Amino acid sequence: MPVALVAALLGTREQLRVAPTDALRQAGIESPRLGRLRLTLAAGCAVAGLLSALTPWVIPGAIGGATAGGSALLLITAAALAGPWLVQQVFDRVAAPLAGRGGASTQLALANTRGFSRRLTSVVVPLALVVTFGIVQNLVAATLGAAGTQQLSDGLRSDVVAASSRVLTPDVLDRVADLPGVRTATPTGTTTAELRSESDDDDPFGARFSWEPVAVRLVPATDATDLIDLGVTAGSLTGLTSPGTVALSSDTAFEHGLSVGDTVPLRFTGTSGPVQEEGSPARVVALYSRGLGLGPVAVGSSTLPAHVPGPSDAMLLIDVEPGATALVQEGVADLGLQVADRNQVIASAGEAEATSQAVSLAVLLVLLAFIALGALNAVAMTTLGRREEFALLQVIGTSRRQVVRSAAMEAGIVGAAAIVLGILAVVPAAAGITYGFAHAAFPSVSWGLVAVLVFTAALVPVAGIPGVATLMTARARTGRLS
Template sequence: MWSFARSAVRAYRASLVGSFLIVVSAAALLTANGVLMESGLRGDESLLVAAAASFAGTAVLVVELVVASTFASALRQRNAQFALLRAVGATPRQVRSMVTAEVVIVFALAAPLGAIPGLFAGQLLMPALVSGGIVPAGFDLVISPLPVLGALVLLFPTALLAGVLATRKITKVSPTEAVRGGSAESSGISPARRITAIVLLAAGIVIAGTPFVVSGTAGSAAGATSAFLLLSAAALAGPVIVGAIARRAARATRSSRNAAAMLALVNTRGFSRRLTAAIIPLALLLALGTVQTGANHTTVEATGVQLRAGLGSDLIITSPDGVTAEQAAAVASTPGIDAVVASSMVPAEVKLDLEDEFGDFSWEQTGLRAVAGSTSGLMDAKVTAGSLDDLTGPDTIAVSSDSVFSAGKNVGDTIELRFDEDTAVSRTIVAVYDRGLGFGDYILDESSLPAPNRPAAADQLFALGSADLSSLGLQTVSVDDYVQQTKKGAAGQQQFGAILLFVLIFFIATAAANTLVMLTSSRKPEFALLQRIGTTRAQMSAMILIESVFVMATALVIGTLAVIPALGGMAYSMLGVFSLGIDWPVYAALAGAVVLIATIGMVIPAVLGTRSRTRA
C-alpha cells in the first residue's frame, strides 16, 4: 500500500503540490504562534499570552478550514481514478488506506519544511511586540519542540478527515456505480449537512443580535463571531447556493446567443461543488479582513466618541515631562481657570477572580486612571451605579461596566490589584461606569496609590476656563485635538494585531489562489473536448472569464453578507447608531484582492491549458 501511495503521489504531484504548499504555510503559521504562546507562559508575560491566544482562536479555525478544503479539492479531482480502482477490485478500505498513506507522505515532507522556519519566525514580530508594549525590550522567545508538536496535532487529523470525506462517495457505492458517477457532481447535499447549515445560520443570526442585548465590548466581541458562523453555513450549503444561482441565471439567459455565457453557466450549474471550494476561501478572505478591521475601526471611533462626550473641560494641559504638582497648583490659581483635575495612567495588574486557580496567570496587566481633584463637571464617565465622589477612601475604585460584566461583580464587591509581584491589595468597587473605552477600565484617587507607585508628574490636566499658561512651561490643546491624539494612539496600539491579521489574510489568499489554479488546471480534458466539438479559444477564454466573474461576485456577496450583521450590531452597541461599521478603504482593498485572485487564478491557467492543447 505504501509503495502504491508513493507512486500515486509522484503521478498526481500536480494536484498535491497545492496541498503541500498549504501544509508548509499552515505549519509555519501555527508553530510561530505556538512559540509566542509558550514564550509568554514561560516568561510570565500575560499580554503576550492574551495576544497569542486571541490570534490562535481565529487562526486555528481558519487554518483547519483551509487545510481541509485544499486536501478535499485535490482528492476530489481524482474521483475517476478512485472509481477505476473500485472497478478493478479495490475495496473501500484499500482506497481509504491509500488516501491516508498519501496524506501521511505529504505531511511528512511538508510539515518540517514549515515548522522549522516557524520556530524562528516569531523573531520578526519582536519590534511590533516591544513598540506595542506587549513585551519589554530585550525579551527573548523560547524555542522548543512543543509548538511543532502542537501544529502537527492540529493539522494532521484535519487532513485525514478531509481525505476520508473526499472519497466517501466513491467508497460507499458499488464499483459499477462508482465508474458511472466518477466524473459527475451533484449540487444536492445530505440531510445532516443541510440541517447543520440551517443550525449554523440560525445561530449566526441570533449571536449577531448579542450587541443589542449586551452593550459594550463584551457584546460586540460575541457578535463578531456571527460572521464565521454565517460563513460556515454558506460553506456547508455552498453547492446548493451556487447551483441555484447558476440555474436561475441560465434560465434568464436561455434566449441569449452568447455561447460563452451559456457554457459558463452550464459549467457552473454542473460543477457547483468545485466552484464552492473556490468561492468560500475568497469569501473568507473578505469576511475575516472586513470584520477584524471593522471591529478595530469601530472601537477606535467609540473611544473618541466616549472621550468627547465625557470630557467637560475646556482645555487639556500637558508638558513633555508631565505636569508636576507645583505646576498643577499654579494652574489652579491662575485667573480664568475655574477647576482642574490631574489625570495619569498607572500600570498595574488586576485579578477579578479571587480564587487563585491559575497562579500568576490569574493576573491581567492593565492601566489605572489615577485622578487628583474633583472630577465633577470635568469627567463624565457615565456612571450607572454608585458615584465617583466616593473615590475618597484608600481602598476604593471605580470599574467600567465591561470589566464587571466579565467578572460578574458590582458595587460593593472587591477586586485585587498589585503593583509588583509580591504585594497585592484589595479594592472595593464604589462606582460602575459605561465609558470604559474613553477613560479606561479602572479609575481611582491618586492619593490611594502606594507611595512608590504615585506618578511624579501627571500625564495631563483637565481644566475649565481659559488662560495663557506658556509662562509655566505648559502646553494647551483643545478637547477635539486631544481626542484625535487619543484615537491615533489607540489605533497605534493595534499594530501587532494588524500584522497578525495581514499574515492570516495572506495565508488565505495563497490558499484561495492555489485552489483556483488547481481546479482550473484540472479541466484540461474538458477544454480539449470543447475544442474537438468546435469551440474556439476565444469562446473558451470568454467562458472562463465569465466563470471567474461569477466566482468573484458570489464570493463578494457571501463575504459581505456574512459580516454585515456582526459589524452592524457592533456599531449600534458601541456607537449607539445603526451603521455598517466597515472600514471602507480596507474593504475596497480586500475586494480588489478577491477580483485579482479570481481573475489570475482562473484565466491564466485556462489560457495556458488551451494553448498547449492547441499546439499539441
C-alpha cells in the same frame, strides 16, 4: 501535522467509499446533494451566527460587540458546509432566465456553473472568507477606535490641558489655580495596576494567571465636576474619597461579575499584594460607561499607595474664563508644563489609535494574502483538472475563443458569488459590532480596504483564464501533430 492528517482523512473519506461506477459518473457531473449531518451542521452554524450577532442587545458594551464579531465566521462556516447545495440553488436561479439566450460561450458557462457546484465552492468559499474576515477585523478595530475617541471627547470638557511627565505636586497645582483667568483645575492621568479575577483555589496555575494588568485613572472624588465625566451609571464617585475604593467601567464590572458594593483585590505595579491589607480588597463604589475612552478602572488619590504618589502621565484639566485661554496657556507654559487644548488631546489620542490600527492592518493583510493564495491554488488545480473537458470540447468543435470566453464568464460569476456571500455574512456582525461598541447606526470601516478585498475576490478567479488558454493551445498543437 495533526490538522493536516485530519484534513486528509476528511477530504478522502467520501471518495474512498464511492463505487467505481459511481465515481465515473460523478467525474462527469457532480451531485450537489449533501449528507444529512453536513446540512444539520450548516443549519446549526447559521443559527448560531445569527444569534451571536444579536448578543449586543442582550450583553451591552465591548463584550457583546466582540461576541457579535464571531457571527460572520460562523455564517461563513455554514456557507462552506452547505456550499455545493447553496451554489447550485443560486446558479440555478440565475441561469434559468438566461436559458437559450446568448451564444455558445454563455450557455457553456451557465452549464458549468450549474453542473460543477462542488468545484466552484472550493474557490467561492475562500474568497468569501477573505472579504468577510478582512471587513470584520477592520470593522472591530475602527469601531473600537472611533468609540474610544468619542468617549474621550465626551468625557474631557476642559478648555486647556496641561501635561507633565512628572507627578504634579500640590505646589504646582496651587500655582496653576492662582493664574489669572483660571476657574478650576482638576488633576488626572493614568498609572498601571493589577486587578485580580476569580480563580479556582485548587488550580495549581490559578495564582499565576489571576492578576490582570489594567490601566487605572486618577479622578476627583466628586460627581459634580465639569472637567471630566466618566458617565457614571451606578453608585457615586464621592465614595472615592475613602481609601481602598475603586470605580469600574461597565465592561470590566461585567467581565468580572462585579457590581457596586462588591470587593475586588487591586495592587499597583511593584507591590507584592493588594493596596489594602490581605483580606480587605478594594470596594467598588461606582460604575461608569466611558471605559473605552477613559480607562477600565478609576481611583481617587486616597487609594494610591505611598510609593505611587500620582500618575506618571499626569494631566491638568483647566477651566478658564471667557477670553482668557491664551493668557492661561502662557502662564501654564511658564510653569514648565506642556500646553494643549482639548481638541489637540483628542486628536493625539486618535493618531495613536490610527497607528495601532495600521500595524494591525499590516498583519491582517499578510494573513489574508495566505488565504487568497489558497484560493488561487484552488483555481489552478481546478483548471488543470479540466484538461479532459477541454479536449472533449475541442473534439466536438468548440473553438479556443469560445472556451476562453466561457472561462471568463465563469470567473466573473465565481467572483461575484464570493463577494455577495462575503458581504452578506458581514451584515449581521456589522450591525452587532456597531451597536455593541458605539451604539451607532452606521459602521466605522475603511472603505478603501473593502474595495481592495472586493477587487481581490474578483481578480483571483480571473487568474485561471490564462491557464485555460494555454491548455486549449496545447491541445490544438497535439491534435495537429497526431
